[in-house]
Amino acid sequence: MITTAAVETSPRCGDCRHFQDAPAVLEASLPGFRSLGSAFGSVRATDGLCARHDRYLAAAFSCADHSPREP
Amino acid sequence: MSNTLEPTANAGSGAAASATPPSFWRELLVKEDWWAIWIGLGLVAVAALLASHGSSLKWLAVAPTKWSHPSEAIAQFTAHVPQYFALYGLWIVLFGIGATALGFGVGGFLASFTLVYVVSIGLYFLGQWDQAAHYNLEPPLLALILGLLVSNSVGVPTWANGGLRVEFYIKTGIVLLGAGVPLALLAWAGPVAIVQAAIVSVVTFGVIYFTAVRLGLDKRLAATLGTGGAVCGVSGAIATAGAVGARREDASIAISLVIFWAIVTVFLLPLASRALGLPTGVAGAWIGTSEFADAAGLAAAQTYGGYAGHVPGIAGSADAAVNAFTLMKVIGRDVWIGVWAFVLSIVATTRWTATGVQAKPDAGEIWRRFPKFVLGFLVASAIVSLLASGADYAVYKKTIQPSVVAPLQALRTWAFIFAFLSIGLTTRIRDFFKVGGAPFYAFTAGVVVNLALGYVLSTQVFVGFWTALGQ
Numbered sequence: 001m002i003t004t005a006a007v008e009t010s011p012r013c014g015d016c017r018h019f020q021d022a023p024a025v026l027e028a029s030l031p032g033f034r035s036l037g038s039a040f041g042s043v044r045a046t047d048g049l050c051a052r053h054d055r056y057l058a059a060a061f062s063c064a065d066h067s068p069r070e071p
Numbered sequence: 072m073s074n075t076l077e078p079t080a081n082a083g084s085g086a087a088a089s090a091t092p093p094s095f096w097r098e099l100l101v102k103e104d105w106w107a108i109w110i111g112l113g114l115v116a117v118a119a120l121l122a123s124h125g126s127s128l129k130w131l132a133v134a135p136t137k138w139s140h141p142s143e144a145i146a147q148f149t150a151h152v153p154q155y156f157a158l159y160g161l162w163i164v165l166f167g168i169g170a171t172a173l174g175f176g177v178g179g180f181l182a183s184f185t186l187v188y189v190v191s192i193g194l195y196f197l198g199q200w201d202q203a204a205h206y207n208l209e210p211p212l213l214a215l216i217l218g219l220l221v222s223n224s225v226g227v228p229t230w231a232n233g234g235l236r237v238e239f240y241i242k243t244g245i246v247l248l249g250a251g252v253p254l255a256l257l258a259w260a261g262p263v264a265i266v267q268a269a270i271v272s273v274v275t276f277g278v279i280y281f282t283a284v285r286l287g288l289d290k291r292l293a294a295t296l297g298t299g300g301a302v303c304g305v306s307g308a309i310a311t312a313g314a315v316g317a318r319r320e321d322a323s324i325a326i327s328l329v330i331f332w333a334i335v336t337v338f339l340l341p342l343a344s345r346a347l348g349l350p351t352g353v354a355g356a357w358i359g360t361s362e363f364a365d366a367a368g369l370a371a372a373q374t375y376g377g378y379a380g381h382v383p384g385i386a387g388s389a390d391a392a393v394n395a396f397t398l399m400k401v402i403g404r405d406v407w408i409g410v411w412a413f414v415l416s417i418v419a420t421t422r423w424t425a426t427g428v429q430a431k432p433d434a435g436e437i438w439r440r441f442p443k444f445v446l447g448f449l450v451a452s453a454i455v456s457l458l459a460s461g462a463d464y465a466v467y468k469k470t471i472q473p474s475v476v477a478p479l480q481a482l483r484t485w486a487f488i489f490a491f492l493s494i495g496l497t498t499r500i501r502d503f504f505k506v507g508g509a510p511f512y513a514f515t516a517g518v519v520v521n522l523a524l525g526y527v528l529s530t531q532v533f534v535g536f537w538t539a540l541g542q
Binding site for chain 2: 010023027031032034041045046049053056062064065
């Protein structure tokens with residue numbers, strides 16, 4: 001469990017170089033995603049894949065391994 | 072022309088390189104739901120405008136009619152060749168603009184959509200054979216089977232992705248469907264659909280979740296499976312996986328199980344409903360309660376609607392099955408995805424074992440994950456209801472129905488056939504065999520309960536509503 005304060009100050013996964021949320025990449029990484037779903041739909045919001053933790057998560061997540069994306 | 076996995080450099084436009092949430096205005100251009108709304112509502116608006124000037128989309132919204140001998144079908148087609156070309160042009164422009172905005176290459180889209188359109192013409196014609204129902208040659212199921220055969224034998228190249236957008240087509244079709252569902256009907260049957268869907272969703276989620284946990288599965292996987300089975304199939308599973316931070320493998324397992332059971336039930340539910348002689352509205356409600364995905368459910372509902380008037384013993388109108396399905400699935404279940412994801416993200420953050428990644432539950436997710444195309448469905452319903460508000464029933468049947476509603480119904484049917492064909496063409500059966508025993512058993516327990524409960528609620532508890540819907 002985490003504290004709210006810690007999360008508030010942590011950088012977002014969405015800004016991390018390990019985070020991938022390009023819709024086509026998500027559909028290729030998750031077989032069947034585009035068959036009866038879509039990475040281009042509203043329901044996905046800003047979710048993406050974390051290559052560091054091998055997890056599917058929202059861009060607002062954070063973690064200790066954050067590595068800023070190259071500008 | 073792009074022939075790589077990435078549609079174009081930015082794959083899905085603004086959402087590609089940086090995960091900074093797109094602004095509201097930008098989202099209107101980079102999300103499929105909004106493009107379905109622009110296309111669907113654009114067509115509804117044009118139909119309404121033309122009708123107000125004494126004209127109609129009828130010429131453009133060409134569709135095959137019943138035939139009994141192949142020569143009749145050929146004659147019918149050759150008499151309307153210019154209209155089929157014009158319709159092709161309309162779809163190419165509308166879906167092409169949308170696909171390009173989403174980031175797909177124009178060339179790949181043109182090639183694959185052209186193929187989809189040509190095959191869809193054949194399937195639509197076949198479905199109009201007066202013996203089609205007798206031989207179970209329903210276009211939705213035929214499209215699905217044909218697509219499955221192709222994708223699982225010769226395969227489908229990745230450059231074709233842009234033209235095989237199941238959700239894009241189905242969402243556009245659902246927006247168009249709104250034009251045929253009066254607001255009064257939504258107000259009358261909507262609450263029943265929400266109550267029925269709530270009962271089934273909560274029970275099915277509970278069965279899958281607790282069975283999965285009992286079998287030793289991780290709670291994030293259990294929740295992802297649960298919403299996949301209880302709320303909205305792949306979309307529900309993926310929304311929950313993102314909200315709770317599930318493993319990539321968890322999302323894959325849930326997607327595979329949803330598709331497997333969605334394909335099974337797309338054949339099973341019309342078959343069982345037909346054997347039981349259910350009225351179209353009742354069968355549509357059962358399908359809407361127990362199918363897992365919008366596209367698969369609409370295939371089943373449209374198939375069953377096709378039996379009306381052709382299979383002895385099946386009462387109700389053809390549209391009632393699709394309308395009841397849409398009320399149950401879209402209004403009753405889909406719109407709650409964001410709420411489920413938000414609640415589960417709070418539970419995951421406060422009660423489940425930490426995973427090294429930390430969530431930040433935010434009520435704004437409810438809106439961000441809201442399936443926006445539902446708004447298009449409601450607005451389409453409002454536009455046509457407004458148009459019909461000053462007319463009595465006789466005037467409605469004589470003018471508004473044939474000049475506005477009927478052409479939009481034909482266009483909707485086309486969009487659905489594109490979607491049904493695309494389901495098969497994008498489904499790989501081999502993916503189903505990687506899920507493992509425990510997830511399969513947990514999900515299947517939910518399927519069994521869902522089917523039984525959906526049947527009881529649709530045919531016993533709320534049967535009066537769903538039967539009346541078809542009359």
